[in-house]
Amino acid sequence: MGFVRKLKAKYTSRLHLRKMVILISILTLLSLSAFATVFYFVSQEKIVKQQVQSNTKVLQQVRYNITYMNEIIKNMAISIFFDEELMPLMNSRSEDIFDMHNRMKKQKKRVDSTSFLYSIVVYNGKTQSFYSNQSKYALESISEEDSDKLLANFLPILNKEVPWDKMKLMPMSTTSMLDDKQPNYDIFTLAMYQSLDYYEKGESVLFINVKSEWLLNNLKMLNQLDGLNSNGDFFIMDREGNVLLPSHTDHSDRLELSQYLNAESTEMLETHNAKYFTATLNGAKQIVTIMDADVNNWQVVMVQPYKSVMETLYQIRNTLILVTVCFLIVMSVLAVMVSLRLYRPIDHLMLQVGGDGQSEPSSISAKDEVDYVIHAYRSMKEKLAVLKTEQTSKRNIVKEYYVQKLLKESDSINPGEFRQFIKDNALHIETDSSYVMALLTIDERSVRQMDAQLSAFALMNIVEETFYRHFQCEAIDMQTGHLVLLISISDESEGTMDTISELLREVKKTVTGYYGMAFNVAISEPIEGYTELSERYLELQEIAMYRIIYGMDSVIYPEMTADNRKNEDVGISLDTEQKLIESIKLNNQDKIKLQLEDIFAQLSRLNYHNMITSLFHLILVVRKTITEMNTYKIQPITISLNVLHQSLSEQKTLEEIKNDFLRIFEELSEEIQESGKQKNTVLITKIKEIIEDNYKDENLSLQGISSMLKMSSAYVGRMFKASEAMSVGDYMNEVRMKHVIRLMDNENYTIKDMMEMVGYSNLSYFWRLFKKKYGTTPKEYRQKKAVR
Numbered sequence: 001m002g003f004v005r006k007l008k009a010k011y012t013s014r015l016h017l018r019k020m021v022i023l024i025s026i027l028t029l030l031s032l033s034a035f036a037t038v039f040y041f042v043s044q045e046k047i048v049k050q051q052v053q054s055n056t057k058v059l060q061q062v063r064y065n066i067t068y069m070n071e072i073i074k075n076m077a078i079s080i081f082f083d084e085e086l087m088p089l090m091n092s093r094s095e096d097i098f099d100m101h102n103r104m105k106k107q108k109k110r111v112d113s114t115s116f117l118y119s120i121v122v123y124n125g126k127t128q129s130f131y132s133n134q135s136k137y138a139l140e141s142i143s144e145e146d147s148d149k150l151l152a153n154f155l156p157i158l159n160k161e162v163p164w165d166k167m168k169l170m171p172m173s174t175t176s177m178l179d180d181k182q183p184n185y186d187i188f189t190l191a192m193y194q195s196l197d198y199y200e201k202g203e204s205v206l207f208i209n210v211k212s213e214w215l216l217n218n219l220k221m222l223n224q225l226d227g228l229n230s231n232g233d234f235f236i237m238d239r240e241g242n243v244l245l246p247s248h249t250d251h252s253d254r255l256e257l258s259q260y261l262n263a264e265s266t267e268m269l270e271t272h273n274a275k276y277f278t279a280t281l282n283g284a285k286q287i288v289t290i291m292d293a294d295v296n297n298w299q300v301v302m303v304q305p306y307k308s309v310m311e312t313l314y315q316i317r318n319t320l321i322l323v324t325v326c327f328l329i330v331m332s333v334l335a336v337m338v339s340l341r342l343y344r345p346i347d348h349l350m351l352q353v354g355g356d357g358q359s360e361p362s363s364i365s366a367k368d369e370v371d372y373v374i375h376a377y378r379s380m381k382e383k384l385a386v387l388k389t390e391q392t393s394k395r396n397i398v399k400e401y402y403v404q405k406l407l408k409e410s411d412s413i414n415p416g417e418f419r420q421f422i423k424d425n426a427l428h429i430e431t432d433s434s435y436v437m438a439l440l441t442i443d444e445r446s447v448r449q450m451d452a453q454l455s456a457f458a459l460m461n462i463v464e465e466t467f468y469r470h471f472q473c474e475a476i477d478m479q480t481g482h483l484v485l486l487i488s489i490s491d492e493s494e495g496t497m498d499t500i501s502e503l504l505r506e507v508k509k510t511v512t513g514y515y516g517m518a519f520n521v522a523i524s525e526p527i528e529g530y531t532e533l534s535e536r537y538l539e540l541q542e543i544a545m546y547r548i549i550y551g552m553d554s555v556i557y558p559e560m561t562a563d564n565r566k567n568e569d570v571g572i573s574l575d576t577e578q579k580l581i582e583s584i585k586l587n588n589q590d591k592i593k594l595q596l597e598d599i600f601a602q603l604s605r606l607n608y609h610n611m612i613t614s615l616f617h618l619i620l621v622v623r624k625t626i627t628e629m630n631t632y633k634i635q636p637i638t639i640s641l642n643v644l645h646q647s648l649s650e651q652k653t654l655e656e657i658k659n660d661f662l663r664i665f666e667e668l669s670e671e672i673q674e675s676g677k678q679k680n681t682v683l684i685t686k687i688k689e690i691i692e693d694n695y696k697d698e699n700l701s702l703q704g705i706s707s708m709l710k711m712s713s714a715y716v717g718r719m720f721k722a723s724e725a726m727s728v729g730d731y732m733n734e735v736r737m738k739h740v741i742r743l744m745d746n747e748n749y750t751i752k753d754m755m756e757m758v759g760y761s762n763l764s765y766f767w768r769l770f771k772k773k774y775g776t777t778p779k780e781y782r783q784k785k786a787v788r
Contacts, residue, residue: 116214
């Protein structure tokens with residue numbers, strides 16, 4: 001009991017153990033179930049095939065019996081047909097009653113002495129009489145109501161109303177008529193006549209009638225001898241599916257069997273000259289075996305209950321179920337024992353990582369013990385990684401501090417301190433060698449999707465990994481937007497510098513491929529000793545600034561910037577600056593582009609500081625020029641120059657800054673043109689307002705309007721005519737005539753009064769203008785209007 005309690009406690013507190021037991025049990029159950037299922041169905045198929053083979057043997061014997069019986073009856077028919085005792089019964093036209101009686105008596109004895117004969121019937125075609133059972137029957141006296149149904153069934157044959165063949169067995173009934181719905185076939189009849197081919201009406205016929213029980217008794221005897229106990233039934237059927245034997249079969253059974261045999265959808269399997277299928281007959285599943293009898297187109301059919309055939313298999317199935325249940329019980333116990341055995345390492349591991357034997361893993365947010373161990377392992381691994389990272393970080397901080405000190409204060413460090421510094425920090429540089437320094441500046445625009453510190457870290461790792469294969473070197477992030485690569489070299493030959501350049505190109509290709517990152521490199525000349533590192537570092541910082549000329553993806557050597565650093569020019573020439581200002585004011589884009597090309601060519605030759613100063617000065621010049629242009633404009637130019645300041649702050653190249661200037665000047669040109677259009681619109685509107693307000697003044701003229709606008713009369717007249725397609729004078733006349741028409745409605749005003757009110761002093765001039773405008777004189781116009 002103590003072991004059971006201990007087992008129960010361990011099982012209920014261990015989730016993984018439970019899973020193992022359940023998994024082993026399920027696998028065992030599935031395996032046994034699959035085996036039992038496969039065994040059952042395979043056995044079922046084998047038993048059916050074996051039973052069909054046994055049925056085939058019996059049916060072959062039945063077929064042989066039918067063939068043998070057919071031959072015996074044929075031989076007997078031939079012997080009787082040509083028997084001298086019987087021939088007078090068939091062919092005589094006259095009758096001797098006593099002689100006929102004796103002859104029929106002999107045939108009666110023959111029937112009684114032969115076990116399978118039912119009767120012998122002779123039909124005399126000449127006298128149209130039947131001789132049977134020692135009696136004579138006239139043809140006209142036979143009817144369906146007679147007790148002897150056999151003779152009545154011969155009438156359709158003799159009258160050729162039904163098809164029949166010579167010397168072939170056909171089913172016949174002695175108790176019912178053949179045209180009944182359910183004729184009772186209890187004998188087989190074989191007919192023989194004189195003609196070689198078809199029966200001619202009026203011929204004499206010999207009918208040999210055979211008992212069907214003789215064949216059935218033989219079949220039953222075969223079943224007993226074969227040891228079969230399958231409760232099977234035999235049927236003899238014709239090709240149309242009509243059951244010939246046994247006659248006692250229920251009509252519904254006959255119909256169902258006939259439908260299955262004739263149905264095209266019935267799937268029949270073949271084996272050993274026989275066919276078989278399973279079907280539901282009379283509400284029960286049956287095995288049906290069929291074989292051709294080779295006689296009269298008959299088929300021999302054997303029908304057996306499926307249940308009786310499978311009785312042994314059902315016993316095996318029940319035994320399998322019992323064995324499976326017992327085996328599962330045993331396997332369940334074994335599964336628990338095996339699981340406990342397999343669980344021991346996990347149990348020990350749980351104790352090692354801190355899980356006690358009584359607590360549930362779920363209490364620590366774990367699915368099971370394995371998940372608990374995994375979580376514990378990951379936690380310890382993460383803590384260890386944090387400790388290693390902290391340790392490495394501290395070591396790197398110290399290392400970065402001393403490397404930065406070396407680059408900034410190398411002239412103050414003595415050789416002993418330098419060696420000790422390299423040893424303490426495990427730097428990958430030589431103490432007594434020459435050096436090459438490379439300053440790498442990352443283009444911030446190419447790494448906006450990455451953290452700046454992460455991009456510097458990635459670049460530094462790729463640089464070190466690439467250069468470690470060929471040189472002793474150290475890479476350090478100076479935390480000022482660039483990295484420094486310090487390389488120890490054994491010689492200062494061109495081959496060494498070429499190798500360094502090739503490695504830098506490889507680094508660029510790798511970084512661009514993985515991160516899409518661009519960076520500029522400034523490389524120093526070989527440095528003799530470590531004491532020059534500070535001076536060369538400052539020089540490289542200045543050289544790196546010239547990426548504004550060569551681009552952010554360039555590699556810059558000291559000789560590439562030597563002329564710029566020596567150039568003492570402080571800016572662009574005043575003449576070029578003045579030409580640019582004039583081109584801007586004239587809005588001449590072609591000249592602006594030429595002047596910009598000249599200016600930036602001058603900028604590219606300056607040293608870096610003067611170059612930047614000149615760029616800011618150029619922005620101020622443009623701003624001042626725009627301000628001057630706005631002094632005399634009705635609509636001021638409002639273009640922003642912030643994009644130029646942004647270009648300088650983002651450390652774009654000279655080419656990119658030049659393109660930004662060109663875009664600014666293009667926008668400026670468009671705004672000037674738009675401003676001109678707006679100015680013309682304002683001018684025309686103002687002229688129209690002056691005319692509308694002063695049309696009564698007879699001294700109003702183009703010169704007066706120009707004076708009011710402080711513009712030349714020629715310019716005002718040209719602008720107005722270009723906009724309105726008429727002169728200022730014509731427009732004044734249009735306005736005055738419009739007001740005259742309005743005054744016409746007031747009959748208190750004379751023509752002269754109206755003329756003076758709209759600013760005309762000459763009456764004939766007024767009449768001429770009015771008639772030109774309206775095609776009539778003012779007086780006539782007023783009269784017509786009054787009539788209307």
